[in-house]
Amino acid sequence: MTHVQPIKAVGATGRRAHLSALDGLRGVSILGVLLFHTGHLSGGFLGVDLFFALSGYLITDLLLREIAATGSVSLVAFWGRRVRRLLPALAVVLVGVALVVWAVGQPDVVRTTLADGPWVQLNLVNWHLLAESASYWDRFGPDRVFEHLWSIAVEEQFYLVWPVLVLVVARWGGRGVAVVAASVSVVSLGLMIVLADPADPTRVYTGTDTRAFSLLLGAVVAAPPVQAALARAVGRAAGAVTALLAVGIGATWFLVDGVDSWWLFTGGLFAHSLAAALLIRLCAQAPSTPVAKVLAWRPLRWLGLISYSLYLWHWPVIVLLGPHLADQWSRTAVVCAVSIGLAALSKYLVEDPIRYRAGWARGWRGAVAFAGLMVGLAVLWVALPAPASTTIDLTKLG
Incomplete structure (x- = not known):
């Protein structure tokens, strides 16, 4: 059996050691989402909940x-x-997909892309989609390229x-946060x-208020008093x-079927998020367990x-390339290959350079760059002309 490592004191920098198993959990999460969106894993959408719990933690x-380390934040x-x-x-x-859709997309896709883009930019697209009363479970189709970004909005x-x-609660320490x-x-x-609608649980699935527990349960297990109690309980x-926990989470991903699994919205998602949060913390506290070692592959x-x-790229790729590939496994292979290629380019050419090496992205120059980018995106949504909606003259029917 494996001992849970005792909680270590925080160093002067406030940094923690890198945990390879948590990177592996991210990999499992995105695999689940990819398999769900390509039609191979009915409960793969729960990978988003694992993402949420990991982010909260x-x-x-x-x-x-x-x-x-510093006494404040x-x-x-x-x-x-x-x-x-x-x-x-x-x-x-946002820019790349909008331009491609505008150049080659169907009129309906162009209209929804330009309508959804500003809400994605403002990190409010989940509420925008809810305001349109579109069902989450029926909505994923060829008409929207940014709809998957509802979860990014919740996190933001x-x-x-x-x-x-x-x-605010830091004066009470980790116990207060927990x-x-x-x-x-x-x-x-x-x-x-209370708010779940048996006919369509979209409101509670994508609403920030009703999904907050997925992030906050991860936050609970990040509090030192909870970590100490968990270490004593597990031993x-x-x-x-x-x-x-890993087997239970995996089995859930294979057994659930979206809106038909009503128990998810009456406590099942909460239980799944709690299991995910516990798994995350145990992988961090006990990196020598077999599960943690597998995740560190x-x-x-x-x-x-x-x-x-x-995650950002996979759904636009599915919408834009999917209709041209009839065979499901060929479609999956092409979507995964293209999405992974674009994601790798993004990480090594955009994300890492700006995150770690771009001095201009910090301080007042970073603020100016941020403001300029936000203005530029706002101009994009206005500058690209949307095709006119098709109208039908009812007087000529019959």
């Missing part, structure tokens, strides 16, 4: 380490890092609000149960517990490292 861990610095990490790749996708909204709450995260998670679950059984880790751009 990593961001909260980062914030708590900064508080332990620099919100401006935090948001600046998030912008440098996420916006460049997103902007490339979390990044905007959660650091402020952590800073209590707040757990309490809001329960409220979020309650909202999901020598870390390997067995981690394996049980180099190809899976690499897939996790490009997972953000791969």
Whole structure:
């Protein structure tokens, strides 16, 4: 059996050691989403929940380490890092896909692309899509190239609000953060149960308020008191517990079927997110368990490292290339190859250079660049002419 490693003190820099298994979990998450969207894994959409829990854990861990090292959190610095990490790749996708769609896309696709783009830019596309009353489960088709970005919007909204709450409750330490995260998670679950519509659970599946628990349960297990309690509870059984969680999550991905699995929206998603959060923390605390070692497999880790751009690119590729490929497995192979290629180019030519090496992306020059990019994107949505809607003269029918 494997012992859970004791929680280590935070260093002066507030940084943590890199955890290869967590990169592997990202790889598993994006694989699930890819298989779901190409028609091979009915519950692969739950990879998004694993992403959410992982984001909640990593961001909260980062914030708590900064508080332990410096006594506070620099919100401006935090948001600046998030912008440098996420916006460049997103902007490339928005511009590139919009131009391709405008040049070769069907009129309906062009119209929805130009209508959805500004909301993606503002990180509000999940609420925009809900306002249009389009079902999530029926909506994924050939008409929209940006609809998958609802989950990115939810995460960005979390990044905007959660650091402020952590800073407010930091005086009570990790225990206060855990209590707040757990309490809001329960409220979020309650909202999901109350607002869920058996005919169409889209509102509760893509709404930020009803999905907050997926991120916040990850935040709960990032709090040191919770980590210590989990380490004591698991003890020598870390390997067995981690394996049980991994098998349970995997089985769920094979068994659920979207809207037909109603139990997901009355507590099932909450249970899945909790299991994901526990798995994440145990992989971090016990990296020598068999599950953690499998997740640290180099190809899976690499897939996790490009997972953000791969998520951004895969759905536009499916929409634009999918209709031209009749065979499902050929379609899957082409979509995966093209999407992975574009994601790799994005990581090595756009994301990493701007995130790690571009001095102009920091400080006042970074603020100017951010403002210029946002203005440029706003101009794009206005400058590209949308095709006129087709109208039918009802007086000529009959």
